[in-house]
Structure formats: structure tokens, C-alpha cells
Amino acid sequence: MESDNLRGAAGGRPGGTAAAMPADRLSMRTKRLLWVWGFLAIPVLFYTVIRFYPTFQAFYLSMTNWDLVRPAKFVGFANYVKLFKDPQFWKVFRNTFTYLIIGTPLSLLIAFTVAFFLDRVRFMHNFIRALYFLPYLTTAAAMAWVWRWFYQPPPIGVINDVLALIGIPQQPFIRSTDQALFSIMVTAIWAGLGFQVIIFMAGLRAIPTTFYEAARIDGLGEWAILRKITLPLLKPTTVFLVVFSSIAFLRIFDQVYNMTTNDPGGPLGSTKPLVLMIYQTAFGSYAMGYAAAQTVVLFTILLIVSLLQLWILREKK
Amino acid sequence: MSTIELTKLIKRYGKVEAVKGIDLAIADGEFVVFVGPSGCGKSTTLRMIAGLEEISGGTLRIGDEVVNEREPKQRNIAMVFQNYAIYPHMTVRQNIGFGLYTSKLDKAEKNRRIEEAGRILGLEALLDRRPAALSGGQRQRAAIGRAMVRNPSAFLFDEPLSNLDAQLRSQMRIEIKRLHQRLKTTTVYVTHDQVEAMTMADRIVVMRDGHILQVGTPTELYESPVDMFTARFIGSPSMNLLPGSKCSIMASTATEGDILIGVRPHDLIARATATDEKTDLSLTGTVTAVEPLGPETLVHLDIDGTAIIATAKDKFVPAVGSTLTCTAARGSLYLFDAKTEKLLSRS
Incomplete structure (x- = not known):
């Protein structure tokens, strides 16, 4: 196999040693194409079986009443009609968008601020950067349990202890229907921060220093340089992170599930995102058709939000 | 301003x-x-x-x-x-x-x-x-x-x-x-x-x-x-530098210690025929390369192991490998102290 590959690769170039091979009758272009597609075949096949087929299958399933046991029966748009009439869906929908609309800008703002200043810190730079990145390497389950402990009432919960110290009454955090979603969002933002900081810093490093020097000579202050040079030149990085982090917040699941294990998505469904609802519908109620319909809705939302962001943030010619 | x-x-x-x-x-x-x-x-x-x-x-x-x-x-x-x-x-x-x-x-x-x-x-x-x-x-x-x-x-x-x-x-x-x-x-x-x-x-x-x-x-x-x-x-091509011992200097420059002689390629003329013009420096060596520039030709010469560049004028393009003598006119030489690298005098 290996020797085959070597021979073929050499044969694909002028002066190759494949003279006796029948492939020699093919033009160089055809040979290259054969090789390219030969290598591409494996991932293409893999994705077709593992990704694309189930995706299309989900579209079909969403039109059935499959429950894992009885054969699926086609029910048309009944699942969708049910979904849009389901008050729980709208609550979950609102939760998901709260994660998205508050979580994404907030996390990017924090990440940029950290990256902007960390970029100027020379003292223990790598160590600090590693500290920020560490949560990204930690499993959601471990993180969630640590944060659950943080959010406990005093004297166990660290945050409430600190609040008490400065004279603020104790807060219920994940036990309250008002605060639980934001408490979980904080954890999720913290978890993703390291990655965003690294990407922002790479973007900042890519801006030539002469741009800043030229601006200083032209008399711009720090704020003007940030607004007129840094942010516009950082736009490709920002677009990437906006789309990336939006998708992450729209698909939020593990943070919520692990922080509310006694009553996933609770209290009273106040933290439940769409993916958790899908999970419960599919593997709690075994309503696969209904769950598939929710998946299709999530897919559509992801698609629309991503395309919308790419369109809004596109490079204007 | x-x-x-x-x-x-x-x-x-x-x-x-x-x-x-x-x-x-x-x-x-x-x-x-x-x-x-x-x-x-x-x-x-x-x-x-x-x-x-x-x-x-x-x-x-x-x-x-x-x-x-x-x-x-x-x-x-x-x-x-x-x-x-x-x-x-x-x-x-x-x-x-x-x-x-x-x-x-x-x-x-x-x-x-x-x-x-x-x-x-x-x-x-x-x-x-x-x-x-x-x-x-x-x-x-x-x-x-x-x-x-x-x-x-x-x-x-x-x-x-x-x-x-x-x-x-x-x-x-x-x-x-x-x-x-x-x-x-x-x-x-x-x-x-x-x-x-x-x-x-x-x-x-x-x-x-x-x-x-x-x-x-x-x-x-x-x-x-x-x-x-x-x-x-300063100047292109760079000034040629030769150990003083290698040159037959006719100038009566009395110098102590090692000196280096500098001469600009444009002042070091290679001619097809000998001339009886008064010269301070005369070098003979093998042509290693020529660079015809049109009005003149840069001639790369090997003088007992030292590479120098001379100029051939009047559309004269010497053959590579041939032996050639080139001369520098009076007043175009620079004498440098080999140790301090400072200019000592001109002749």
C-alpha cells in the first residue's frame, strides 16, 4: 500500500517513475484529480454516513411519530404544529436566545479586554495566559460542580461569603428562577474565555506595530487608536469569534445539565435551553419524531443566525 | 520647517x-x-x-x-x-x-x-x-x-x-x-x-x-x-583594496607598517593595447569574469589571489581566462593603514 502510494505520487509529477503503469495514458491533470479524490474519499464517505445521512434522516423523522418501539408513521407537520403551540418550547426558545444575546457580546467584550491588556503584559505573560486557558481544558462536569459549590448559600458558597463580607445580602443564584440562567451563563462565559482570549491575542499580534507607530506620530490617543485601527483591523477575528461563540451559546447544554442535575433545566425550566429540551424529549419521553422536529428548528435557527452575522459583518467593498 | x-x-x-x-x-x-x-x-x-x-x-x-x-x-x-x-x-x-x-x-x-x-x-x-x-x-x-x-x-x-x-x-x-x-x-x-x-x-x-x-x-x-x-x-562597484606588498607602486610614499591600497574600479583601466601614460599602479592578472554594461565593461581580475574589478572602455571586452594588465592614473590611489583602517594619504 505504502509503496503504491509512493509510486503513484511520483507518477503524478513530470519525470515520475510510473512509465509502465497504465495510468501513464492519463493526462497529468486527470492523474492529479484521481489522487485528490482518492484521498478525499475517506472523509467524504465518513461524513456522508456519520453526519449528512443522520441530518437528512432527522428531517424525515421530524415528520413522523417514531418512538423507538413502533415503526415510524408519517404525520406531516403535526410535530411542528405541536411544537409551536407548546408553551414550554417558547420558554426554552426565550432561554436559548437569552444565552445567545447576552452571553455572546458579554463574553467577547470580556475576552477582548483581557486579550488587549494581556498583550501588553510582559511579566509572567505565558503563565497568566495559561491560567485563562485552563478552564477550556477542563470537563464541563468538573467545572459545573465547582461552580455549584461557589453558588451555595453561606458559609459554604464562596461568592455569598464575599457578598456578606461587603455587606450585600445573600443571593440564591442557581436556586432562583430569576438568577439561575445568568449564574449558569457566567460559568459558560468563564469556560470559553481562554479560547477567545487566545484567538483575540493572535489577531492583535497580527497587526503590524508600524500601524500603531504611524498613528502615534499622527497624534492619535489610545482610545482613537483602539477605535480607528485596532478594532477595524481585528474584524476578521471578531467575525470568527462572534459566529463561533453564538453557535456555542445556541447549543449550550453541558453547563446547564451539570449545574442543575437534580432537576435538569430547572428550577421550573428557567435555565433550560433548546438542546436540553431535545435531549429530554428524545431520551426521557422517547418521542423521537417530536425531538427531531425540535432539532430541525434548532438547525434552522443556527443557520439563520450564522448567515445573518456573516452578512452583517461582511467586508464591504 | x-x-x-x-x-x-x-x-x-x-x-x-x-x-x-x-x-x-x-x-x-x-x-x-x-x-x-x-x-x-x-x-x-x-x-x-x-x-x-x-x-x-x-x-x-x-x-x-x-x-x-x-x-x-x-x-x-x-x-x-x-x-x-x-x-x-x-x-x-x-x-x-x-x-x-x-x-x-x-x-x-x-x-x-x-x-x-x-x-x-x-x-x-x-x-x-x-x-x-x-x-x-x-x-x-x-x-x-x-x-x-x-x-x-x-x-x-x-x-x-x-x-x-x-x-x-x-x-x-x-x-x-x-x-x-x-x-x-x-x-x-x-x-x-x-x-x-x-x-x-x-x-x-x-x-x-x-x-x-x-x-x-x-x-x-x-x-x-x-x-x-x-x-x-560609497560607490558602486566597491573600491578595490590590495595589500601594499602586491603592488608595484612607483609613487614615493614613505609609509610605516602595513598599508592597503584602494583604487576605484572606474579609475582602474584595462586596455587592449599598452599605453605609455604615466601611471602609479599597474596590475596584471587573469580575467575571471566580464560584465559588459554597454559603454564600458566591468572586468573581474584575479591578482595573485586577490579579486579586483577594473573597467574596460571603448567597447573593449576582454576574454575570460586571458591575462590582462590594468593601470590606475596618478592621483586616483588611496592609501589606508591596514590596522586602523584610516586613510593615510592619496597619490
């Missing part, structure tokens, strides 16, 4: 001294070129003048004021960088106008200045384009435009032509020179290219290892270099 005065200017990075106390007075309206090999401190000196590098010692005066502690913007200078530093997300108009960002001019006056700079630099038709749609030369002109609109007291150029191809470089050289003749703004220009230095400068400052070796007009440096480094750095 103003004078620039450097007194014992020093730049240290930790323990390393990059600029070792240089003195220089630049007159109002003068075009001064800093030239030297990379790492000689020329760019660091320029950046100290600009205010981008802190000054470790000595004083810097722009006009009558000491500006050591002034921010770049307070020095009223403009700088053009090697990589242009024009912003890809702005049009040429916005880029040029960026130089006026902090000025208190009204919009009409700003526009008038931008248009004027565009006209002078031949960028009128390109004002609304993005830098991505411009050639290297046009980008550099936009950068010069941004420097111009402010009417700065001095222009600083940091190897502005290094990223351009040879043809554009010679064209931009003339354009910058013309611009200077027109605006008469004090200009400090850093380059490692001696051709740029020779063609553009009112005065050249030759730097090496953080020191100034020599300051003078291009002709002065070419005619009377103080040492071997300047002699070889």
Missing part, C-alpha cells in the same frame, strides 16, 4: 549600546541620509528623532526646543515606514486624511489639503480606492501623502523604498527628491542602499556600530573617505 540637533545621543537596550553618543546638526530644509549596514544604529537614531524610542542619553533639539521628553505628536514630525503603514480598511483619501485626524482644520480645508497632496503625488484618480487595489509604489506615495498634509517641521523616512522593485525604486527616488525640492522640508532619510544615499542626499551620514564615521556631501564622501569602510561603502 526646522533644524534638528543631536548632541551626544545615546540609545541603550539593557547593557547593549545601539547608538553610542552621536553628534549631528541638521540644517533647516536639508536632506540628510543616514546610511550604513543593518544594525549600525541608523534606524534607532531615526526612531529616537521620531519619539518612538526613548532617548537613553544626550539631547535632541527640534527647532530651538529640547524634545527628549516630548510625545511623537508634540514634535510635529511625519514619518514614512518601510512597510508603508497605510491602513487596509481605509481608502487612500481616508489614509491621507488620517494625518489630519487631530488637527483643528475645518472639513473644507482638510479636503483641500488631501486633494493637493493627491495631485502632487499623482494619486488623484486613486483617492477613493482601498490600498489593496494599489501597487507598492502607489501605496508608498499614499503614505508620503499622509506625511505631507500635516505640513510637518520634518520628514522622517525609514527605508521607504526597500519593499519596491528596482525600477520603481529609482523612480520613487527621483519623486521623493523632487518633492523635497518643492516643499523644502527638513528631511532625514534612512537607507542601507548607498545609491539612494548618493543620489538623494544633501549630506550623507555614514554610520557603523552605533558611531558616525563620516558626514559629508556625496562628492566629499566619494572623493575623500576618511576610512576603508566609507571608501568601500
